[in-house]
Amino acid sequence: MRYIPMTEQDRQAMLASMGISSVDELFSDIPEHLRMSEKLNLPPALSEAELMRHMRELAGANVNLTETVSFMGGGVYDHLIPSIVKHLISRGEFLTAYTPYQAEISQGVLQSIFEYQTMIAELTGMDAANASMYDGATALAEAALMACNASRRDVVVLPENLHPEWKEVCEIYLSNQDVQIKYLPYDEETGTINHTVLRELNPKELACVVVQQPNFFGLIEDVDPISEFIHEGGGLLVMAVDPISLGLLKSPGEYGADIVVGDGQSLGNPMSFGGPSLGFFATTDKLVRRMPGRIVGETVDGDGRRGFVLTLQTREQHIRREKATSNICSNQALNALAATIYLSALGKEGFREVAYQCVQKAAYLKKKIAEETPFKVKFSAPSFREFIVTGDVDWEEINRKLLDEGFLGGLPLNRFGLPNDVLFAVTEARTKAEIDRLVELLGGMSR
Amino acid sequence: MxxxxxxxxxxxxxxxxxxxxxxxxxxxxxxxxxxxxxxxxxxxxxxxxxxxxxxxxxxxxxxxxRLNHGVDVGFYPLGSCTMKYNPRVNEDAAALPGFSAIHPYQPEETVQGALKLMYDLGSYLAELAGLHAATLQPAAGAHGELTGLWIMKAYHEANGEGHRNEVIVPDTAHGTNPASAMMADYKVVEVPSDERGGVDVEALKKLLGPNTAGLMLTNPNTLGLFDENICTIAELVHDAGGLLYYDGANANAIMGIARPGDTGFDIVHFNLHKTFSTPHGGGGPGAGPIVVSEKLAPFLPWPVVDKEGDKYVLKKPEKSIGRVKSFYGNFSVLVKAYAYIRSHGPDGLRQVSEAAVINANYLMHHLKELYHLPYDRYCKHEFVLSGKLQKQNHGVRTLDIAKRLLDYGIHAPTVYFPLTVDEAIMIEPTETETKETLDEFISVMRKIADEAEADPEMLHSAPHVTPVGRLDEARAARQPILRWRG
Known part of the structure; x- marks a missing residue:
């Protein structure tokens, strides 16, 4: 086998040095009837060349979005990724390291996580962040659980306009801990959270209110009144934010959020059929010891040299077992590293510019659809990079036609119970020519 | 310097x-x-x-x-983490635009290659486990555990046995096991180990009862030992109405040799970033698919990939517990694990496990003269030494030995785990290391044993040649500095 260096000679020498004649002896503690007498039913081994031929064949059976122009979002976005990201995360010292348990030979990973934590704290306007969670959805579920523990309450308010898959993930995490979920409807006109209904709730029994910003429909929520309401009752404000939007939008810290989560795919990670991405997780100094996941902190060695270590580990499963704040062990470190390199390359100005271009380009498409096609923009609230278009048509059928023209259209929302609606996403990667052509095609299809 | x-x-x-x-x-x-x-x-x-x-x-x-150790840099015998070589061709495969530049909500007919890969990977894992159906959604081993426990819970509830609220976990279990059980709102009941290092069957009998939901077991366990009483254990748990959960963190020892499903396990998770060589990336991403028996398949999270004629489709199992993560799992990790399995085939995977077990036994055999070996019997892919002789005789602790190894360019083994062994040193060499590397490790461990005798002070202050010296962890926790403030 090409990855096993043991030669027949090695094998014999090693077995002989242990005083045994056959490898079977090493498995003699496995009850005989459990030992497999037949081969595994798997396809035969492939050489490297054969493997790549096969993998190219499988990959070739997918329509890829380097060739097809995507206007699809709904949690995964086609943003530009600086070339250096893939080169730097491919360095073996990062790629092939485990969790940095031995700090003295893991300063590379530890310092980069410290930089990542700083960047997430800066973007969200919060005090501290952890080293990453699996994705935005699981990060939100863990944030809601943390809010319950911190407030000693067990009612969590989720907005109806939260990403439907995130709702489902929250439901499984929370229902298995006997936490009650209340859903907040959205205003049919604006598409944002209905504050009147919110005010009918008793804030003194709520662990937290969750606000997704921008919400699943791409709209910007007015968070100040929600923040005020939940804090008056002693509950927490949990925000699920799109990181790219934070180049322009008011930060959760500025709204007084207590816990902030989000999905970091758009920060330098490829779409990869929806994973791996990363979940980011930030909070206040006050709540930091309740946070799940790994946290890196700064310290010194015996000579006063700066160094970084995993810290506050008494929250974690390997120390506290069933009393830990979470069961999370492996996280998404390499994706967090990609995000760190992405944010470093873009820098302060570049990051703002990505958000600015998304807003301008999305607004351009939105205006053109409203003016040049029979379809309507559904909601009135300001939007960031996504918006819903509505029309009495079969959007899946329209998307099939668009595919023939080299376009992946918006996300048809029939899968989420909104049959007339489609969610368009426009990133900085789209050009005016692509947008113009899409509008032209849509105009032609409505007839 | x-x-x-x-x-x-x-x-x-x-x-x-x-x-x-x-x-x-x-x-x-x-x-x-x-x-x-x-x-x-x-x-x-x-x-x-x-x-x-x-x-x-x-x-x-x-x-x-350059301040970081990795498998690419040097030996990494970190127990229970299976730090084997990560083949680079698998990275190339995952980076193909047909895998890396596809959107999870693309129409199914435009992602048939991706769905086929997932369908086949699920069936390969089911074959390796000797079980029926898979979900690839969990993002890590602990996430797979949690998913498995939610399935366990849904199953008991569907049978009108929702009162079963206890999960039994051995004292040697990974910390994630009890933590996952807690997150699924189970009461954790710990079962002690016997003098052979396996589950104490008599103690288990006393813990089993009408409230038992299941037993979580790693086999070979974290001592690297295959539980010789596994058939009895399985029978006892099933007779009590519980299910058997297999923590696959140590599956590198058993591929093509024995299958958890044949032993009676109902739910198995695999760590693709361990057994199937996907790189750990400094902490992740991993992937923790689970495989279940036929009676549990209707409870799997959705969507699962199914095949209708020659078309691959996403489906919701009849009694699905719901969604445990966005989309379909850590897809690019799945691509790499798939490529690994295809590169090896059935014979190759068996050879992987055989070589991993030979390497571990070889190290154990030669190191037991130098360090205390609490369970002197054949190990599987890893084994656990104790630093207690060095501690008693020279005041040198396992931590000192671990730190000294760093000076020799070797990553330390897992230390102080499992908790049942005093001053534990858990060593897993994997199958991808040469005999020369193993011999070098033995000689370094000998040198350190000698140093412990001759110059314990030098070990207390190790490491000496790493980029930083031993770091003040107490200070980091007492006055947390978790970000740069300028």
Whole structure:
């Protein structure tokens, strides 16, 4: 086998040095009837060349979005990724390291996580962040659980306009801990959270209110009144934010959020059929010891040299077992590293510019659809990079036609119970020519 | 000699106006921002991101990488983590645009290759486990555990046995087992080990009862030992109405040799970033697919990939517990694991396990003269030594031995785990190391044993040649500095 260096000679020498004649002896503690007498039913081994031929064949059976122009979002976005990201995360010292348990030979990973934590704290306007969670959805579920523990309450308010898959993930995490979920409807006109209904709730029994910003429909929520309401009752404000939007939008810290989560795919990670991405997780100094996941902190060695270590580990499963704040062990470190390199390359100005271009380009498409096609923009609230278009048509059928023209259209929302609606996403990667052509095609299809 | 100062933080070398990436010019007609986003929704305080050139970014992260150990750098015998070689061709496969540039909501007919890969990977894992159906959604081993326990719970509830609220976990279990059980709202009941290192069957009998939901077991366990009483254990748990959960963290020992399903396990998770060689990336991403028996398949999270004629489709199992993560799992990790299985085939995977077990036994055999071996019997892919002789005789602790190994360019084994062994040193060499590397490790461990005798002080202050010395962890926890503040 090409990855096993043991030669027949090695094998014999090693077995002989242990005083045994056959490898079977090493498995003699496995009850005989459990030992497999037949081969595994798997396809035969492939050489490297054969493997790549096969993998190219499988990959070739997918329509890829380097060739097809995507206007699809709904949690995964086609943003530009600086070339250096893939080169730097491919360095073996990062790629092939485990969790940095031995700090003295893991300063590379530890310092980069410290930089990542700083960047997430800066973007969200919060005090501290952890080293990453699996994705935005699981990060939100863990944030809601943390809010319950911190407030000693067990009612969590989720907005109806939260990403439907995130709702489902929250439901499984929370229902298995006997936490009650209340859903907040959205205003049919604006598409944002209905504050009147919110005010009918008793804030003194709520662990937290969750606000997704921008919400699943791409709209910007007015968070100040929600923040005020939940804090008056002693509950927490949990925000699920799109990181790219934070180049322009008011930060959760500025709204007084207590816990902030989000999905970091758009920060330098490829779409990869929806994973791996990363979940980011930030909070206040006050709540930091309740946070799940790994946290890196700064310290010194015996000579006063700066160094970084995993810290506050008494929250974690390997120390506290069933009393830990979470069961999370492996996280998404390499994706967090990609995000760190992405944010470093873009820098302060570049990051703002990505958000600015998304807003301008999305607004351009939105205006053109409203003016040049029979379809309507559904909601009135300001939007960031996504918006819903509505029309009495079969959007899946329209998307099939668009595919023939080299376009992946918006996300048809029939899968989420909104049959007339489609969610368009426009990133900085789209050009005016692509947008113009899409509008032209849509105009032609409505007839 | 160490450098006086390390690599500065990128924030510390930032220079206003510098940037490392240029976007294409905005080509649509610009509208005043105010008209699109009212000012009360715009941020007042700009995030302080570094302002650096592209080369500065490249140098910074290259310098950081050089402070880090990885499998590519040197031996990494970290027990229970299976730090084997990560084949680079698998990275190439995952990076193909047909895998990396596809959107999870694309129409099914445009992702047939991806769905086929997932369908086949699920069936390969089912074959390896000797079970029926898979979900690839869990993002890590612990996430797989949690998913498995939710399935366990849903199953008991569907049978009108929702009162079963106890999960039994051995005292040697990974910390994630009890933590996952807690997250699924189970009461954790610990079963002790017997003198052979396996589950104490008599103690287990007393713990089993009408409230038992199941037993979580790692086999071979964290001592690297195959539980000789596994058939009895399985029978006892099933007779009590419980289910058997298999923590597959140690599956590198058994591929093609024995299958958890044949032993009676109902739910198995695999760590693709261990057994199937996907790189651990400094902490992740991993993937923790689970495989279940036929009676549990209707409870799997959705969507699962199914085959209808020659078309692959996404489906919701009849009694699905719901969704445990967005989309379908850590897809690019799945691609790499699939490539690994296809590279090896049935014979290759068996050879992997045989070589992993030979390597571990070889090290154990030669190290037991130097360090105390609490369970002197054949191990599987890993084994656990105790540093208690060095502690008693020379005041040198396992931590000192671990830190001294770093000076020799070797990553330390897992230490102080499992909790049942005093001063534990858990060693897993994997199958991808040469005999020469193993011999070198034995000789380094001998040197350290000698140093413990001759110069314990030197070990207390190890490591000596790493980029930083032993770091003050107590200070980090007491006065947390978790970010740069400028």
């Amino acid at each position: 160490r450098n006086k100062t390390g690599v500065p933080l990128l924030f510390e070398v930032s220079s206003p106006g510098r940037r490392g990436y240029r976007l294409p010019d905005l080509d649509v007609p610009e509208v005043p921002l105010e008209e699109l986003i009212p000012s009360q929704f715009q941020r007042q305080q700009e995030p302080k991101l570094p302002e650096v050139s592209e080369l500065e970014v490249v140098r910074h992260f290259t310098q950081l990488s």
